[in-house]
Amino acid sequence: MSGVTLKNVRKAFGAVDVIKDVSLEVPKGEFGVFVGPSGCGKSTLLRMIAGLEDTSGGVIEIGGRDVTNEEPAKRGVAMVFQSYALYPHLSVFENMAFSLRLARASKSEAKRKVHEAAEILQLTDHLDKKPSALSGGQRQRVAIGRAIVREPEVFLFDEPLSNLDAELRVQMRLELTRLHKQIGATMIYVTHDQVEAMTLADDIFVLRGGVVQQAGTPLTLYDDPDNRFVAGFIGSPAMNFLQGRVTRRTEGGMAVAVEDGELEVRVEGAAPGEGTDLVVGVRPEHLGPVESGGFTAQVEMSEELGGNSYVHSTPPSGGGDIVFERRGVRERLTGQTVRLGAVPENVFAFTPDGVRVR
Structure with missing residues (x-):
């Protein structure tokens, strides 16, 4: 389990800077949320931490180790996307064990890790089912379980609940909170939904135009916003x-x-x-x-x-x-x-x- 630190991180596409000198820290074991409107750079920043986007400048550290130029597989992170990206012809067990088999883990080790993750996510009774037999919430739990079995240092979530209906979103927020408390891992979560940010985060990072407008606990941002943008974005109904x-x-x-x-x-x-x-x-x-x-x-x-x-x-x-x-x-x-x-x-x-x- 490790924290994540960004120091003066930049990302440019040609002459256009989309991430502008961002410095922030998500301490070990905390739940950090990047929130902001579409196009603010939050998903790009998450992909840079994962190693899926190159960094134009600055330093990315995971557990105090500089991973700025390391391959994604060597960074010790696992990412859960908006799309479940499950293999439809494989069972839940096989989907969750897939990365372990690629890593040539033994059958006994794969079975142990999958069953441990399934118990945490309440999927034990569904391990033999195909994804088509599951609800949207259960499929998302399978995607999260696939990340858990890898035992990463950091979990990265890119708007994982966007495809769920309102009731399931509330349920999954509660489950993610319980999961974080249970496994104690460092988690970074991206969303455009400030209600998700307020209910999940230890610390929120509000982004706009590739710049962190303000960072702090949910209630700090709500009670003491630094500017009009943060004041209007955090809170529902809006200020x-x-x-x-x-x-x-x-x-x-x-x-x-x-x-x-x-x-x-x-x-x-x-x-x-x-x-x-x-x-x-x-x-x-x-x-x-x-x-x-x-x-x-x-x-x-x-x-x-x-x-x-x-x-x-x-x-x-x-x-x-x-x-x-x-x-x-x-x-x-x-x-x-x-x-x-x-x-x-x-x-x-x-x-x-x-x-x-x-």
């Missing part, structure tokens, strides 16, 4: 953003004019001066109806989820959907004009180019 301008400084920060009202923002350092243009962000669970202050919005519709609801509204400017959460309230607000506000500690401010104002 609300409003254009604003500083009207005055307050004892703990500043007041920012938004729409037809204002919101106060808590700032630890020196607050920007009056007249400064900012973008204000508030998460749906921190925004709600208030008696005074805040700003007005016209309620368009509600997503009623039982214990809570997400209310979609339009501000006076008509610029964008403003979502706020209600818990344990059954009164419908559709068609009404409401005044929305939040306490200063729960309001974020960003410069026009997206930098967090702290």
